[in-house]
Amino acid sequence: MNRRSMIATGAALVILLGGVAGAYYYVDHKKDNEEAAVKEEKDALNLFSFDSNTVKGIDITNSEGHFNLTLDKSGNWNIEETDYQYSFTPYSYYLNVIAASMSRLKADHKADFKEGDMSRYGLDSPVTIVCHTDDKDYTLLVGNSSATEEFCYVMIPGDDTVYCINNDTGKELQCDISKLRDPYIFKCDxxxxxxxxxxxxxxxxxxxxxxxxxxxxxxxxxxxxxxxxxxxxxxxxxxxxxxxxxxxxxxxxxxxxxxxxxxxxxxxxxxxxxxxxxxxxxxxxxxxxxxxxxxxxxxxxxxxxxxxxxxxxxxxxxxxxxTAKQAMREQFMSVSSLEIDVEGEKHKLSMDHEAQKYIFDDTEVTALGNDDAAANFEYLFASVSEMEHADYRDDVPEKMGKPTCTFSYTLTDGTKRELALVPIDDESYWAYIDGKCVGMTVNRSALESKNGCKNYIEILKNEIGN
Missing domain, CATH: 3.30.1490 (Dna Ligase; domain 1)
Structure with missing residues (x-):
């Protein structure tokens, strides 16, 4: 190759490489611009970003009226001012949800908005939410849900863009009264x-x-x-x-x-x-x-x-x-004596609590040195005091019949009380407390079961040798 040809070839290569470099630069620059545009578009969908814990007040305006709410030191939200005609307790949990949703609000995309067509999105009369922080107020206009209920339409004052946010979030931010009011019927412990x-x-x-x-x-x-x-x-x-x-x-x-x-x-x-x-x-x-x-x-x-x-x-x-499950309950330490008459079999339990003496009929149980006997004395008392009643009935007789079982207490303060059982049939009794029956009944099994007083009377009699 002669010298002139080599120069021509070299010049061609320079031009070719320059073209390649220029093309690469153009493509690379275009890619950077596209990525920047995508990032800018994505960032534009980040509507708000702030710490929800810094929200100290919320203003809500919906079709019902205006509500100015503040957060107290206990973490409860209160309505400070409103033009709504009825009073109600705001739901603090829901107000916290609003603050949290606003603090990280992102849109999915922008709506194909045509100027002057606000009613299509429910933004001609939107719900207005303002979250107040020490640094800034954040305001959102909330419209309707989309026809498919996939998105909810919102706007930010000063921005003509209609944004589409997640519909579940949108429903939370639509702030109707049913959500604003505390759902608990009783606002107390x-x-x-x-x-x-x-x-x-x-x-x-x-x-x-x-x-x-x-x-x-x-x-x-x-x-x-x-x-x-x-x-x-x-x-x-x-x-x-x-x-x-x-x-x-x-x-x-x-x-x-x-x-x-x-x-x-x-x-x-x-x-x-x-x-x-x-x-x-x-x-x-x-x-x-x-x-x-x-x-x-x-x-x-x-x-x-x-x-x-x-x-x-x-x-x-x-x-x-x-009512208590017991027919007539008296505390052991509050009773000085209990007289039992079960179908003609009579016994008396006497207690000297200060001297720690138990007497069954004429026998001082605590003097026998028999711990089982003393325990069964207490069990006998409990079988009467803890005797459970059965159902209540409405057909109480006008006049009290003759009782076949009576349990008569003398309390330590001298008060006399009595539970009397009047037969209804072979299996049940009317229970009269101090001469009055309010419909309470007692089953015979309450007397005759393993834990009934009849059983403990026999156990105690055997313990003391009667």
Whole structure:
């Protein structure tokens, strides 16, 4: 190759390499620009990013009105200002969900928005949410869900873009009253309730009051008074009660015609619970045995909602469901003597608690040096004091019949009490406590079983040689 050809070839190579380099630069630069554009577009979908724990207040404006809410030191949200006509307790958990959802809000994509077509997205009258932090306020306009309910449309003030966010998140941010209000019927703890009652068609089913003075934790005001209350049962009822949540929420109303739709214009049940701070009055209509829910009206807040029938057992309860399982219970240390007459067989248990003496009839049991005898003396007492009653009946005789079994207590303060059993048939008795029967019955097996008093009388007699 001559020198001139070599120069020409070299020049061609230079031009070729320059073209390749230029093409590479163009492609690479274009790729960088595309990646930057994609990143910019992706970043634009990150609507908010802040620490939800810094939110100290939330303003919500929806079709119902405006709500200004603040967070107190206990972590509870409170309505500070509102133009809504009804009062309700806000659901703190839900307000925290709003703050958390706003703090990390991302859009899936931008909608194909045409200017002036706001009603298509429900953004002509959106729900407005403002989260207030010390550094900044974050405002979101929330519209409707898409036709497929896959997305929810939102906007940010000052930005003409309509964003599509996850529909579940969107529904949380649509902030209707049913979500804003606390779903719990009772805004208190079980220990806060000091009195509760149920009236059914004008008749008191039960009325109990917490007792702060005597030994008993609860006493019954009506329909009976001289009955022992099972504190464990009552505590279980109240624990379940304060956990009851509304099912369907129909809104707030005072309109009798509206209430009539739910049978609440003339309620059959009125349940009342009293705390130091508030009295709850709930009204319910009649309901069938196969009902799955019952409507409830809160007379204070004017809220209409449903309650699952499984959570409404307190409406079916009777006063005797809350009584002690024992027919007549007396504490051993509070009794100085117990006289037993079981179908003509009579015995007397005497206790000198200070001297630690037990006397069965004329025998001082504690002087025998027989620990089993002393233990069986106590078991005999317990077999009477812990004797369980059976069902309650409504067909109590007008006049007391002749008892075949009596258990007469003399308490250490001199008080006399008696449980008398009057036969109903061969297997059961009416139980009269201090001469009064409220329908309580006792089965014969309570006397004759292994733990019955008849058995322990024989055991103790054998122990002391009688």
């Amino acid at each position: 079980d220990n806060d309730i000091i009195q509760f009652s149920l009236v059914h068609n004008g008749e008191t089913s039960y009325d109990l009051q917490r007792n702060f003075d005597g030994d008993a934790i609860w006493t019954m005001n009506a329909p009976e008074t001289d009955v022992s209350i099972d504190a464990i049962t009552v505590n279980t009822v109240l624990t379940n009660l304060v956990r009851v949540q509304a099912g369907k929420f129909e809104g707030f109303t005072k309109d009798e015609n509206e209430l009539a739709k739910y049978g609440l214009d003339k309620p059959a049940y009125t349940f009342t619970a009293v705390t130091d701070e508030k009295t709850y009055i709930l009204e319910f209509p009649e309901f069938s045995e196969d009902a799955e829910e019952v409507w409830c009206y809160d007379a204070d807040s004017c809220a209409v909602c449903s309650i699952s029938i499984n959570n409404a057992a307190f409406l079916s309860g009777k006063w005797y469901d809350l």
